[in-house]
Amino acid sequence: MSGFEVVVRAARAITPEGERSVDVGIRDGRIAAVEPGGLTGDRLVVLAADEVLLPGLVDTHVHVDEPGRTEWEGFASATRAAAAGGVTTVLDMPLNSIPPTVDVPALRVKQASAGSRCAVDVGFWGGAVPGNLADVEPLHAAGVFGFKCFLLDSGVPEFPPLTVAGLTAQLRTAARFGGLTIVHAEDADTIAGAPAASGPDHAGFLRSRPDAAEARAVAAVVAAVRETGARAHVLHVSSADVLPLLRDARAEGLPITAETCPHYLFFDAAEVPAGDTAVKCCPPVRGAANREQLWAALAEGVLDCVVTDHSPSTPELKGTGDFGTAWGGISSLQLGLPAVWTRARERGHDLADVVGWMATATAGLVGLDTKGALAVGKDADLCVLAPDATFVVDPGALHHRHPVTPYAGHELTGVVRSTWLRGAPIDLAAPPRGRLLTRGEA
Template sequence: MEPGATVCAVRSQRVLCGDEIRPALILIKDGKIENILPGLDVGPSASAEVLDVGNRLVMPGIVDCHVHVNEPGRTTWEGYWTATRAAAAGGVTTIVDMPLNSIPPTTTVGNFREKIQAATGQCFVDTAFWGGVIPGNQLELRPMIQAGVAGFKCFLIHSGVDEFPHVSDSDLHTAMQQLRDTGSVLLFHAEREIQQPLGETGDPCEYSTFLNSRPDIMEMEAIRTVTQLCLQYQVRCHIVHLSSAQPLELIRAARQAGAPLTVETTHHYLSLSAEHIPSGATQFKCCPPIRGMANQEQLWAALKAGDIDMVVSDHSPCTPDLKQLDSGDFTEAWGGISSLQFGLPLFWTSACKRGFSLADTVRLLCQRTAQLCRLDNQKGSLRLGHDADLVIWDPEKEFEVTEGSIHHKNKLTPYLGKTLKGEVYTTIVRGRVVYKQGSFSQQPLGRHLLLSHGRTQASL
């Protein structure tokens, strides 16, 4: 069955149904899961064309709710065509696009319409959109909710781009008042500037110099602010890309006190460690920074304990020149890591060694991410009536990340040359094959997912 084909049924020896892996036949009608039959007999649907994938694993498509596509305005960094193909090649069937680093940023209804226009006809997977909170745009928030954004993102520190300024405490209180009782969610880049003692700055080509410039206390102080706001206003709050394990006790205490707070971490914090970053290897730079191995094990333990809710890519690409590869200067390089295509195997490569199951993978990469952006009524689970979004993959198969296999626009990534476990074979979005063994559907088959009154309305 070639890319672009409509699938009426998928049969496999290994279908992940809830917490159980068993032989099953998934029947698909009008892009939805019509039924999941135990065993492998087609039964009454004998006339339907069946995609038989043998022993490959079938599970819900990944929902990656933290992706910087950068279009319009910075399409040399990335764009919808390349980002969503990379997503499809990685078993990601839904992305949620961040309000920066596009120009204009998604901070007004007018800017949101520009973004939707830029994405139209270019998405190979389904795409939802975050709005942004910046100083002075509080009266745009409710209209953006009505227009269909999934929620909002703000920064408590310089965002890296001047057109998306960070907010003050006063801005946050104003935004919270607007978001109260809307059911929407506010996402926080949780770092705050702190006064650091003057001293030697160190060699800018050594990773430790950059790491020391963004200590754990920056995350701790920001998260202290977030937890207080969350408790005060009872507005859903979400901490993006937690890198430090130190604030976890603060997070636990806030939740126990009744804060509607969720937390994500990323594949790079779980897969990479400061001790193994070579001098001048600026492709490893991101903000907050990749920390040490002991911290990383604490993040894994927090995932297992449920203190961290989900894992995302935070795909944040740029052109190679912005990474300052020639000088190897970590202090000047753009901070962002490209990983959208490799999230599933990155997670599984490390998680399976730590006792995580495939059901855990679905919970952390599909279900919880869908819940965050209120897409869980149609995405992230193999349930009757849900969209037939499937990833078909081999969890045992190892492969090497090569430049030729990368589908995002700029091929720079810290994972180049690494061997990962878990190769994606086929990706299906709403019953259509969008990716199969290196090939894509001729036309983009993704839809825009615009939320209205708390639930999703798809638009072509």
């Protein structure tokens, strides 16, 4: 075969059939051929012996914060970080920007803010908050990928939570047009009855967000899905107490999926240093035994995917040293792949597993049919990874707006050598080429 603009030759590539030696032929920004070898084209790129070709990752849980809180993060900085970490598609959450994406005019403001400043492709979630049921279907028609809601205080006043009755009404509305609702599932009453967090002790913060809060909220989501038949996705599962509920829902055939995050798979709550509020997130990082159950649930398929939940803020809000007052979010968009790969390989997983969790499953969750795999017809979004190379995380080398991350000083395995978007390497010094995506586009 010939006539390709670019041929990428990889002795090791992660394809839907597993790890293979392939030539990837690229034409018009799409993968036009994946063959064992012999392809020719205008340009041949041969990967180094220590490199593996992956599809670009799809991160469906990112808080960009622009507009309104651009001092926390912005589209230019966030998407550069994504590109540096092998991520070629991100979906932006409807908060913590101002205005939140809870109606079509707010979506247009968000899209205008992203403009032509994105280094990777970007899509948008809508929000489900009290009083905006009439805006849900218009947002769906405008191309959001689904609707995010909270079952407790979101942390920002302009994005209030739904009650369980409100969640049921949201699901019933979304069921009319096949919409997806994604849920921050922690029970407000359980957390209100727990001891308040304060001071530098992570153990105290952990007591303030007990496992029971997640389990009770997920049980409510399962019941609401059973009643309405609507699709729901449980965000950032941190507690193993949730897993039996998800397992039973899956066995029942309910349309519920769930994700977890790199920080829940990487860190052990018992090892969090006093005052290290960079690791504060909601729900919290839990203990080592809990972590191993999350890994087992990924292997089993009870948890479907891994996303970063990149949720930055200014250093002044994040680095207080007090777990009661610090912002609850982790900056990790650039580090998700090596963080997960570091811990995955220790447990006998291979790169095909990681690609499945961080590219294929995430693309499938939101219907991005041209993303997430090295296969004919997909966008030629690529990640070139040196899986055995190591590095020590230097926050100053990150592209996130602020150099704050709990991975600082940790040695991670897996170096992203280059990231390609639609058939060409991303050059962070060149004008950005990312596109704004809408649900259902090819």
